[in-house]
Amino acid sequence: MTLLDPGILAFLAAVAIFTGFVKAGVPALGGLISAAMALVFPPKDALGITLLYLLAGDVVAVSLYWRQAHWSELGKMLPSIFIGIGLGALALQFLDNESLGPVIGALILFLVAMEPLRPYITAWAMRRLNAVRYSSGIMAGIATTIGNAAGPILTLYFLLLKIDKHGFIGTAAVFFLIVNLTKVPVYAYLGVLKDYYLLSYLATVPLVLLGAYAGRRFLVWIPQQWFNRIALIMTGVAGLWLLLRAF
Numbered sequence: 001m002t003l004l005d006p007g008i009l010a011f012l013a014a015v016a017i018f019t020g021f022v023k024a025g026v027p028a029l030g031g032l033i034s035a036a037m038a039l040v041f042p043p044k045d046a047l048g049i050t051l052l053y054l055l056a057g058d059v060v061a062v063s064l065y066w067r068q069a070h071w072s073e074l075g076k077m078l079p080s081i082f083i084g085i086g087l088g089a090l091a092l093q094f095l096d097n098e099s100l101g102p103v104i105g106a107l108i109l110f111l112v113a114m115e116p117l118r119p120y121i122t123a124w125a126m127r128r129l130n131a132v133r134y135s136s137g138i139m140a141g142i143a144t145t146i147g148n149a150a151g152p153i154l155t156l157y158f159l160l161l162k163i164d165k166h167g168f169i170g171t172a173a174v175f176f177l178i179v180n181l182t183k184v185p186v187y188a189y190l191g192v193l194k195d196y197y198l199l200s201y202l203a204t205v206p207l208v209l210l211g212a213y214a215g216r217r218f219l220v221w222i223p224q225q226w227f228n229r230i231a232l233i234m235t236g237v238a239g240l241w242l243l244l245r246a247f
Contacts, residue, residue: 004200011040012204015053020211023057024064025218026230027172030054030151035241038147044092048193049201050148055180056205060212061173068170070163074178080134081179084141089186091146132160144179145186165219 003009015033022030033053037046136157144150154175158168187193222230 003203004197008040009200009204012049012200013207015050016056016204016207017211017214019053019057020060020208020213021215021218022211023054023061023173023176023208023215024169024212025215026234027151027155027169027176030148032234032237032241034148044190044192045194045197047146047148048187049197051180051183051187051193052201053205053208054148054176055184056208057212058173058177058180060208061169062177064212064216065166065170065173068166069174070167070171071174073161074171074175077133077137077175078178080137081141081175082182084138084143085145085179085182085186086141087138088142088145089190091142092190092192132157141179144176145183150176150179165222169219 004012015037019033022033034046034050037050040046041049136153140150140153140157143153151172154172158171163171184193
């Protein structure tokens with residue numbers, strides 16, 4: 001194991017800071033991390049490296065916000081998430097994950113475009129909450145396995161439930177820590193995790209703490225209405241990026 005060249009190390013340092021900020025401040029931005037990593041590293045290598053940074057961010061975020069998590073909602077979602085992870089693992093074996101990115105991106109953009117209809121969609125979904133929760137969980141499980149891209153789907157579901165910003169962050173933190181830990185043996189079995197990058201990761205991952213500090217300050221400062229708007233806008237950006245990066 002050797003350190004990567006200085007330019008790549010600087011990029012990974014920025015990723016570490018941004019990951020901490022995302023995990024402690026605006027989870028909807030998580031899709032941008034995965035998309036940026038895929039532009040610098042081979043696609044499946046990027047999946048493995050990104051997972052390691054996300055796990056570090058998850059640990060920090062859970063330590064800060066676990067008390068605000070909606071534990072009952074997490075318990076209801078996890079079974080469908082695990083089904084989605086299994087389906088995503090199958091897809092990674094037989095399909096190029098890059099070809100699946102545009103599909104996820106198109107789905108996210110479609111859901112974001114439905115925002116003007118959210119009051120009506122919310123009323124409809126609340127009458128079918130189990131079905132919506134189950135389908136969101138499966139889609140998020142597939143998306144997180146093939147592209148570390150469950151954040152936008154989870155964001156839209158939490159906005160649908162009208163969870164406040166602290167509950168949003170806490171629930172997302174615990175959710176992703178459980179899900180990302182589950183993915184470690186899956187990625188190891190599929191050969192996605194590479195020890196070639198380990199030393200560079202260890203050199204930069206402490207910067208996650210710096211980003212988390214900034215993210216926590218941001219969350220305290222931003223009003224709930226603007227938090228919702230930024231989460232929605234950045235979800236759309238992440239979906240567009242997933243869709244366009246194939247071209």
